[in-house]
Amino acid sequence: MSDTPRLHTAGNTLLERARALRPLIERDADQAEEQGRLTTSVVDALHEAGLFGIWVPVPLGGAELSPTELMAVFQELSYADPSTGWVVMATTLENGTAGAYLGDEAVERIFKGPRMPLFAGQGTRPGIAVPEDGGFRLSGQWSFASAMLHSQYVHSLGAVEGTDEARIFITPIDDVKPLGNWDVLGLRATGSIDYSIDDVFVPESQSHAFDTNEPLRGGAIYRLGLLDQALICHSAWALGVGRRLLDELSRYALSRAGRPGQLAGSDAFHTDFARAEAKFRAAAALVRETWDDVERTLDSGRTLDVRQETMVRLALNHITSTITEVSHFVYASGGTSALRDGLIQRLFRDVHAGAAHITSGPQSLRECGRELAGLAAGESWVLFGLEP
Template sequence: MSDTRRLHSAGTTLLERARELRPLIESEADAAEARGRLTTPVVDALHEAGLFGVWVPAPLGGAESSPRELIAVFEALSYADPSTGWVVMATTLENGTAGAYLGDDAVERMFAGPRMPLVAGQGTRPGTAVREDGGFRLSGRWSFASGMRHAQYAHSLGAVEGSDEVRIFITPMDDVKMLGNWDVLGLRATGSIDYSIDGAFVPESQSHVFTQDEPLRGGALYRLGLVDQALIAHSGWALGVGRRLLDELVRHAGARAGRPGQLAAGDTFHTGFARTEAAFRAARALVHETWDDVERTLDAGRMLDVRQETMVRLALNHVTSTVAEVARFVFASGGTSALRDGLVQRLFRDVHAGSAHITSGPQVLQECGRELAGLAPGESWEVFGLKA
């Protein structure tokens, strides 16, 4: 039966709505940064536009967008404001996978309301789960819970005591202690705080195996598993922020054209801009080429092979490092306008915060190189490393 699953296409409606929200998102960005969370008008508008359902399985009333549709939506939101794009990509990844993988009882509770539930948390360093009749007792401390201040549920990784099993646990916010320590250089409005859980009971239906790639609801998108779906989110984010940086530099240079000694008159700047634009467009093309190939594979009812797993990791790693270089070029070219508090400075800070994410780390790039060079025969991807 699983072999008959196909990709669901949501069309362009949500992308158009994301673009329409740009003026509101931009007007609220400074206030969001100051508060360390998105503002209520933006969160309400995202709900009303249906954007928090972009990843949710269609049987639950979500859009269940394809990978390239998701990338486009996150690109548009991140272009308007990197923190907004980041919060939406993180929470929708987690409410989408919850809808696809959790048991019926949990899904009925979570998706019964008039709004899509928001789920936030951390899926890398695990807490500890102890089996108990009907479920688990979960304890631990987790970091970087993007969107936690807007969420109704936490998504937390836990290692099951006495076994090799690692699971994702979904708990209501009443079970969560938010530690409120998000004091950072960039992506300030994401509110990616640390949190802890102390012995909360989690019913079996509110958890799933971390590596689950056969959905209980929805189509082929969810056969990617949690990790590969996260790569979609971060790829769209990088594309949106990179394009916005270059567009802001175009506006900056154009506003000063014709003035003696200005940036726009320099041959060195012209050459540097051409190279930076080309590098960004090439990285963007690799992202789209890679996910186009993935979509064809999924729609044919197949799973990704090792090389495709390598390429989705490489495409994200490459576009992220490229956007970091774009940010450095734009910041250096912006002169005192970039140095002062303002949009370019915020974009620069946000890019360097986002590029520190584990999905784009140096270990991933090393492993990609090893596989591409033919030096990992018989190995397959387990999260961010290759193993026999």
């Protein structure tokens, strides 16, 4: 177990590098959407900037950013392009937790190259893992493996036969059969294809308990556990995309200012824009307030209590529903310019694809309400529900 109780922080250097990549990411976004994956130039630039190492523990050469530092980077990349932000958040979550939780033998194999390894995979709907000497035989089929087309390793949830223990299994990409079925409304450039694994041996050191919050290396961020760390990703993504939606609508209205009958001269539009801006800023403030509180708890050596677990889920659900509402206003206000293929239309589609993720689903919201109302005494969070 790691003996580093405090959060590691790395400052703003990586955020500045992410911001410097915005022109390249924006330039390549249409091509990435058309081909269903990020462009090689963007992936190479992300590697060169060190952005695929932002979640990896410091002992493995990573930056090991704090939750709020991670959120700032993901927000910046998602503002530039939602698919790029999504790919980076997914693969860095998975290579970061692999670096923290896997056994020494696996880490030595996986993290020995000149570049940070990229991961894809799925942590829901488990496959079956049959115990075998020294490891497990893993089989199953999983959906929505974001960044699969850029990855060298795959991160998959499996249930151990005989015990039903939930574990994460890491397999080389060559052991995976991609199913190539990413034909979707939004987030097209994430390449989030389905995949299958058929009776592949996974050494014990290349797996870890799904619910572990005891890192073998690295600091306090890994004491959040896998699921709560995933909430960092989706909250930050929503912050970036929501801000971009409102900024694009502002640019659209300004470009038509001074012409009779245009949006810029409408009192109703002015009022509705103010309301949308207020809703977004309020939801963003809840996200930041909640994660500031989390960081204070982690840095003191403690783990989150039930109310804090509730709040990180509620903050994500609220920012996601808010940007979905904002996207409707932006799309409707954009008129025929939004109807045609272009940035506002793509942002609208990407928001609806991202909002469908299980982490922002209705079950979590219901359970948050039950806990906040004092109706879940003695219960704790297990994934997206509260249990005794």
